[in-house]
Amino acid sequence: xxxxxxxxxxxxxxxxxxxxxxxxxxxxxxxxxxxxxxxxxxxxxxxxxxxxxxxxxxxxxxxxxxxxxxxxxxxxxxx
Amino acid sequence: xxxxxxxxxxxxxxxxxxxxxxxxxxxxxxxxxxxxxxxxxxxxxxxxxxxxxxxxxxxxxxxxxxxxxxxxxxxxxxxxxxxxxxxxxxxxxxxxxxxxxxxxxxxxxxxxxxxxxxxxxxxxxxxxxxxxxxxxxxxxxxxxxxxxxxxxxxxxxxxxxxxxxxxxxxxxxxxxxxxxxxxxxxxxxxxxxxxxxxxxxxxxxxxxxxxxxxxxxxxxxxxxxxxxxxxxxxxxxxxxxxxxxxxxxxxxxxxxxxxxxxxxxxxxxxxxxxxxxxxxxxxxxxxxxxxxxxxxxxxxxxxxxxxxxxxxxxxxxxxxxxxxxxxxxxxxxx
Numbered sequence: 001x002x003x004x005x006x007x008x009x010x011x012x013x014x015x016x017x018x019x020x021x022x023x024x025x026x027x028x029x030x031x032x033x034x035x036x037x038x039x040x041x042x043x044x045x046x047x048x049x050x051x052x053x054x055x056x057x058x059x060x061x062x063x064x065x066x067x068x069x070x071x072x073x074x075x076x077x078x079x
Numbered sequence: 080x081x082x083x084x085x086x087x088x089x090x091x092x093x094x095x096x097x098x099x100x101x102x103x104x105x106x107x108x109x110x111x112x113x114x115x116x117x118x119x120x121x122x123x124x125x126x127x128x129x130x131x132x133x134x135x136x137x138x139x140x141x142x143x144x145x146x147x148x149x150x151x152x153x154x155x156x157x158x159x160x161x162x163x164x165x166x167x168x169x170x171x172x173x174x175x176x177x178x179x180x181x182x183x184x185x186x187x188x189x190x191x192x193x194x195x196x197x198x199x200x201x202x203x204x205x206x207x208x209x210x211x212x213x214x215x216x217x218x219x220x221x222x223x224x225x226x227x228x229x230x231x232x233x234x235x236x237x238x239x240x241x242x243x244x245x246x247x248x249x250x251x252x253x254x255x256x257x258x259x260x261x262x263x264x265x266x267x268x269x270x271x272x273x274x275x276x277x278x279x280x281x282x283x284x285x286x287x288x289x290x291x292x293x294x295x296x297x298x299x300x301x302x303x304x305x306x307x308x309x310x311x312x313x314x315x316x317x318x319x320x321x322x323x324x325x326x327x328x329x330x331x332x333x334x335x336x337x338x339x340x341x342x343x344x345x346x347x348x349x350x351x352x353x354x355x356x357x358x359x360x361x362x363x364x365x366x367x368x369x370x371x372x373x374x375x376x377x378x379x380x381x382x383x384x385x386x387x388x389x390x391x392x393x394x395x396x397x398x399x400x401x402x403x404x405x406x407x408x409x410x411x412x413x
Contacts, residue, residue, distance in 0.1 A: 037125065037126060038303065038304055039126065039303070039304070039307050039341075039343050041304075042304050042307050042308050042311070043311070043347060045308075046308060046311065046312060058302075058304055058305050058308065061304065
C-alpha cells in the first residue's frame with residue numbers, strides 16, 4: 001500500500017468533502033464510513049485522475065468501495 | 080448566362096431585447112416528492128440543492144406554459160408580435176412529434192406568418208436558440224426572433240424513479256432577439272456528443288411502447304454520475320472557451336447563468352472556473368427545480384427582476400444536457 005497515494009487521496013477527500021485527513025484510512029468505506037455521496041465520489045475520482053494521470057472509468061468507480069481499493073487501483077494504474 | 084441571385088442582408092449585431100418567464104402555480108415540496116420515492120428532504124437538498132419546484136396543472140399544456148412566458152417577453156421588448164419573423168421553441172416535452180409547438184405558439188401570440196420550428200437539444204436548447212436567432216438576425220432571414228425554452232417534464236418523468244423524480248419540473252422562459260448596433264451576443268461554443276446518448280435518454284421509444292407495451296409509458300432515464308462528470312469536466316472547458324471567444328475574462332461578468340441542472344454541478348463549475356466571488360451565480364434551481372430548456376431564461380428573468388444583476392451587464396450562459404448537447408455564449412443582459 002503506497003503511503004504517498006494514501007496521503008494524496010486523503011488531501012483530495014478533505015478538499016472535496018471536508019473529511020478530516022486523518023480519517024481517510026485504507027479500511028474506511030467511502031460511502032458508509034466517510035459519508036461521501038455518489039457525486040462527491042465523482043469529484044474525488046476526477047481529482048485523482050488529474051493528480052496521478054490515470055483513467056478511472058465510471059464502470060470502475062463502483063468497485064472502489066474503500067479507500068484501500070482506490071489506493072490499490074491508482075497504484076496499479078501508475079505502475 | 081445564369082442570373083445572379085440576391086443575398087439577404089442582416090443587422091451588424093444582435094441582442095436580447097427582453098426576457099419573460101412563467102413558473103407554474105403549484106409548489107411541490109420535497110416532502111410531497113418523497114411520498115412516491117424512498118428519499119428524504121435532507122437527501123434531496125444535499126444531492127441537488129432543490130428545496131421545492133413547480134408543477135404545471137394537468138390541463139396546462141407545453142404551449143400554454145410557453146405562451147405565458149412569451150407574452151411577457153414580447154410586451155417587454157417594445158415590438159409588436161406581428162414584427163416577429165421567427166419563433167424558435169426549445170423543448171423536449173411537447174407531446175406531438177408534429178405539428179411543432181412553435182407553430183401553435185406563433186399563432187397564439189400573434190406572430191402572424193412568422194416561420195416557426197422546435198429545437199430538440201434538451202437542456203442546451205435555449206442557448207442553441209439564442210445562437211440560431213443571432214445568426215438569423217445577422218444573416219437577414221428574420222429581423223426579430225422569439226426564442227422560448229419550455230418544458231413540462233412532469234409528463235415524462237417517472238414519479239417513482241428516485242434518481243430523477245426529485246430533479247425535474249415545469250416552466251418556461253422567453254426572450255426576444257433583434258438587431259443591435261453593438262455586439263451583444265458573443266460567439267457560441269456548441270456541440271453534441273452522440274457517443275454518450277445513453278447518459279440521458281428515454282426508457283424506450285414511443286413506437287416500442289406501442290408495439291411491446293411494458294409496465295410504463297416511456298420516461299426519462301439518467302446516469303447521474305456520468306452526467307455529473309461530463310458536466311463538471313467538459314462544460315468548464317466550454318465555458319472558458321465562450322469567455323475567450325467573447326474576448327472577456329470572468330472578472331468582467333455581471334452574472335453566471337448556467338443551466339439549472341443540479342446545485343452540485345453549479346458549485347463544481349464555479350470552483351473549476353475560478354469564478355471571482357463578486358460574480359452572482361444563478362441558483363434558481365433551489366425553488367424551481369430543473370426545468371431543462373427553460374431554466375436559463377427563468378433564472379435570468381429572476382436575477383434581473385430582483386435587481387441581483389444589472390440590465391446591460393454581461394452574463395455567461397451555458398446549457399448542457401441530453402445528446403449530450405451543449406452550448407455556451409456571453410450575452411449582454413436585456
